[in-house]
Amino acid sequence: MPATGTPRHPGIAEAAEILRAGGLVAFPTETVYGLGADATDGRAVARIFAAKGRPSFNPLIVHVPDADAARRIAVFDPVAETLAAAFWPGPLTLVLPLREGHGLSPLVTAGLDTVGLRVPSGEMARALLRSVGRPVAAPSANPSGRISPTRAAHVRAGLGDAVDAVLDGGPCAVGLESTILRTSPLALLRAGGLAAEAIEARLGRPLPRDETPGRVQAPGQLASHYAPSIPVRLDVAGHDPDAILIGFGPVAGDVTLSATGDLVEAAANLFDLLHVADARARAEGKARIDMAPVPETGLGRAINDRLRRAAAPRIAQA
Structure with a gap:
């Protein structure tokens, strides 16, 4: 189902029909808006990449x-069962071995023998998934490498009529992509909306970081990602006339993630304010976006991960 003209704003039942017919639907989760397609339909999944x-x-x-639907696709080990029981629904993606007869399009896994699975906590997202009755592949609903969308307006601005429909559920509560964890061998592949400390507390042991740099095992592992259209400079504590400053805590900016230094508030605001700063910098002829320091603790790890990727040198994305 090719997109035509302005994307529609349907209800859940119509959005589910669009997905079953091979269309693309952007929908809100608690993390960011996802660009959904039927994960069993190779042509539909290819439209996501396009x-x-x-x-x-x-x-x-x-x-x-729900977890039962996930178990029909992948093999759960004891660690996966423990984490699913503790943190699903929620902002945690588990990378697990594919089960024989899983039915997913090979494009979904990019040729790997594992798959990243998530049960989102947003009621609109779960209602849509129940109505579709099929697994839904859904990266963030933005052009690849650009700022992730936390509002329906971000989706429309970034993807335009490349999407068939947009479910508008208002701003995303978490505003940061899911944490991605491989369970065997255990490793954190991407910091995200669930703090690593919470996972470590539940497992009762330290959480190893991924030790295979350069190998893409999960979304968000490209070096240059989440990037505005102009350069980003990190750990800036003062104003520069050539830049728009995003503040945090004691560093007041042109816009501010959290004036009180609240990392939860900062995570929820991150992508929205990157959009705002990007547009304002271009409108005012600024050379870059400056970012105030954010502590490397709790959700600050995930925020800094996104900011480092936003600030990384641009790479070709063919």
């Missing part, structure tokens, strides 16, 4: 309404 301009080697997260 709409985003996404590298084909970067796998997609598959969204399901």
Whole structure:
């Protein structure tokens, strides 16, 4: 189902029909807006890559309404069962071995024998997934490498008529992509909306970081990602006339993630304010976006991960 003209704003039942017919639907989760397609339909999944301009080697997260649906796709080990029971629904993606007869399009996993699975906590997302009755592949609903969308307006501005429909659920509560964890061998592949400390507390042991740099095993592992259209400079504590400053805590900016230094508030505001700063810098002829220091603790790890990727040198995304 090719997109035509302005994307529609349907209800959940119509959005589910669009997905079952091979269309693309952007929908809100608690993390960011996802660009959804039927994960069993290769042509539909290919439209995600085309709409985003996404590298084909970067796998997609598959969204399901509950853990039982996830178990039909992948093999759960004891660690996966423990984490699913503790943190699903929620902002945690588990990378697990594919089950025989899983039915997913090979494009979803980018040729890997594992898949990233998530049960989102947003009621609109779960209602849509229940109505579709199929697993839904859904990366963030933005052009590849650009700022992730936390509002329906971000989706429309970034993807335009490349998407068939947009479910508008208002701003995303978490505003930061899911944490991605491989369970065997255990490793954190991407920091995100669930703090690593919470996972470590539940497992009762330290959480190793991924030790295979350069190998893309999960979304968000490209070095240059989440990037505005102009350069980003990190750890700036004062104003520069050539830049728009995003503040945090004691560093007051032109816009501010959290004046009180609240990392939860900062995470929820991150992508929205990157959009705002990008547009304002271009409108005012500024050379770059400056970012105030954010502490490397709790959700600050995930925020800094996104900011480092936003500030990384641009790479070709073929």
